[in-house]
Amino acid sequence: MEREVSDSDFRLFVKTVRQYSKYDFSDYSDKSLKRMVGKVIADKKTDINRLVRDISNYSDYLESIINKVTVNTTELFRDPSVWKFLRKKVLPGLKTWSTINIWHAGCSTGQEVYSMLILLNEAGLFDRARVIATDINSEVLKVARSGKYRYRFNKGYLENFDLVVGRSRDKSTGAANVPYSRYLDVDEERDIISIKPFLLEKPVFKKHDLVAGEVSYPGKFDLIICRNVVIYFNHSLQNRIFEMFCNNLHPGGILVIGSHETIASPVSDRFIRTGHAYKKPGIF
């Protein structure tokens, strides 16, 4: 259920959040955020006046509302064609780097992070990777750290795995060349898919707000993955974020954005587009 939120009520919400916290939603695109605020109002059986009153009085409450207004949809190997492209065209180019510094910005519950780690392992690059994964929502980061997902609801993960990693099946046994059991444990009875511990140990998951600027990290990145995050921002904020990503990439580094996203001019001039990836010019 959602409650219709008027423009003035929405502006009041954004203004109150900005006034009482470090979060600034002024440059989010209104449509999605407005819908989520309406959903919060309906779920909490409240109204805009009580919502902004409680936000201004209780910082914990404000944090809990931030966690509720973000859209966290994700999956393992979401958009398999993108992951196939990364496996075939991008990862081979990283083999000459002694360390591979990776930032997943807006990682949600972590499936994208584990997808990349699986590909890195298959490419023999796992040990060289340093991975930081960030999100504004502290609740999704808890799930990401646990690496546990519902099985029945997410059976598609295994299909995606087969499409991207498993490749062809053995004709006589029907088994995939790379079985998912190398990376995932499936407990059908308890309805859980668990990421294997060696993958869980690799990434550092950290709360970070992209609107506030760059993440604190010793050095620049070789790969930044930020998919389906800036679609919730207006064009000027999108450009600011892409510019910040460019400044935080090594020359030759790669930015991967969502398959329905593009980088607009003039920031697009700072990248060379190759398929689903944007490369910062320089030596690779």
Ligand SMILES: C[S@@+](CC[C@H](N)C(=O)[O-])C[C@H]1O[C@@H](n2cnc3c(N)ncnc32)[C@H](O)[C@@H]1O
């Ligand atoms: C739709 S999910 C995308 C997850 C994943 N990247 C994917 O494509 O499957 C968007 C994520 O961006 C996060 N997000 C939204 N605004 C953000 C911000 N200002 N800074 C960091 N993360 C943000 C949300 O909390 C959410 O987890």
